[in-house]
Amino acid sequence: MAVPKRKVSRTRRDKRRTHWKAKNPAISVCPNCLNPKLPHRVCKYCGYYKGETVLEVEE
Numbered sequence: 001m002a003v004p005k006r007k008v009s010r011t012r013r014d015k016r017r018t019h020w021k022a023k024n025p026a027i028s029v030c031p032n033c034l035n036p037k038l039p040h041r042v043c044k045y046c047g048y049y050k051g052e053t054v055l056e057v058e059e
């Protein structure tokens with residue numbers, strides 16, 4: 001197995017991670033119940049997606 005010849009310094013290691021960050025999840029609004037939901041996913045509050053109810057949601 002290939003092995004690194006020398007230790008990566010703290011600076012190099014941390015510079016590599018400057019782009020390593022979490023981003024906010026995309027949020028859209030359900031056109032049926034106006035609750036926030038993830039885009040391209042069935043609304044978990046009313047089970048609505050693309051103009052029809054695809055999931056029955058109990059109270």
Ligand SMILES: [Zn+2]
Pocket residue numbers: 030031032033034035043044045046047048
């Ligand atoms: Zn909804």
